[in-house]
Amino acid sequence: MLRVRGLSKRIDHVVVLRNINLEVGSGEVVCLYGPNGSGKSTLMRILAGLDRPDCGKIILMERDITEESAWDRVASGIAYAFQIPRPFKSLKFVENLALPAMVRMDREQAFRLAESVAERYGVEHLLEKRADRLSQGELKILELLRAYMTGARLLLLDEPFASLDTDNARYLREKLVEMREEGMAMLITSHRRRILEGIADRFVRLEGGVVSAEG
Numbered sequence: 396m397l398r399v400r401g402l403s404k405r406i407d408h409v410v411v412l413r414n415i416n417l418e419v420g421s422g423e424v425v426c427l428y429g430p431n432g433s434g435k436s437t438l439m440r441i442l443a444g445l446d447r448p449d450c451g452k453i454i455l456m457e458r459d460i461t462e463e464s465a466w467d468r469v470a471s472g473i474a475y476a477f478q479i480p481r482p483f484k485s486l487k488f489v490e491n492l493a494l495p496a497m498v499r500m501d502r503e504q505a506f507r508l509a510e511s512v513a514e515r516y517g518v519e520h521l522l523e524k525r526a527d528r529l530s531q532g533e534l535k536i537l538e539l540l541r542a543y544m545t546g547a548r549l550l551l552l553d554e555p556f557a558s559l560d561t562d563n564a565r566y567l568r569e570k571l572v573e574m575r576e577e578g579m580a581m582l583i584t585s586h587r588r589r590i591l592e593g594i595a596d597r598f599v600r601l602e603g604g605v606v607s608a609e610g
């Protein structure tokens with residue numbers, strides 16, 4: 396589904412990503428793990444179209460999307476969930492959910508879909524809550540579902556478990572397993588490998604801007 400070939404990136408003369416080769420198959424869940432500062436967020440931002448690589452190619456479903464804007468990539472089926480959630484703070488949970496769907500359906504349908512997705516993922520009690528009143532765990536699930544609502548076939552999830560307590564982490568884990576069962580492909584970053592055991596089909600280590608595959 397996604398192929399990254401020979402991708403490199405320097406920031407301020409420092410090589411942050413070096414000749415990255417990476418694949419995520421259709422419906423596959425890949426965990427990209429590595430210590431702080433290893434380049435995970437930089438790679439995710441480049442894959443989402445929020446930053447440009449210096450060289451290399453990004454192929455999505457056999458199409459070269461390296462030059463595509465972030466907006467076009469969403470339409471192509473890739474959605475990015477930020478490490479620090481970025482909802483519209485003055486809007487309700489339901490409005491935040493409906494907005495990403497409005498690129499592909501009308502307002503009424505988007506709200507209906509938002510309600511049914513919230514119900515399916517057990518957060519219907521949050522629908523009327525404003526985003527600036529949500530807890531950290533609730534914001535994380537909103538960020539995940541906002542990416543999901545774009546209709547994506549590949550989710551890029553940057554540290555979805557960061558700053559979550561044990562209960563929220565368990566809940567989020569269950570939701571990711573459900574999405575995986577629906578056939579959603581995911582590339583998930585984490586600085587801890589263990590949290591993604593049982594979810595990820597494959598682990599890829601990123602350290603010092605270089606990837607190495609394992610199990």
Ligand SMILES: Nc1ncnc2c1ncn2[C@@H]1O[C@H](COP(=O)(O)OP(=O)(O)OP(=O)(O)O)[C@@H](O)[C@H]1O
Pocket residue numbers: 406407411429430431432433434435436437438586
């Ligand atoms: N905009 C920027 N300006 C300068 N340096 C940057 C910038 N973005 C990233 N870097 C540097 O690039 C390297 C990789 O950063 P990145 O955020 O991608 O790592 P990470 O693996 O996601 O780390 P973390 O787990 O802490 O988020 C770091 O050394 C960081 O300081």
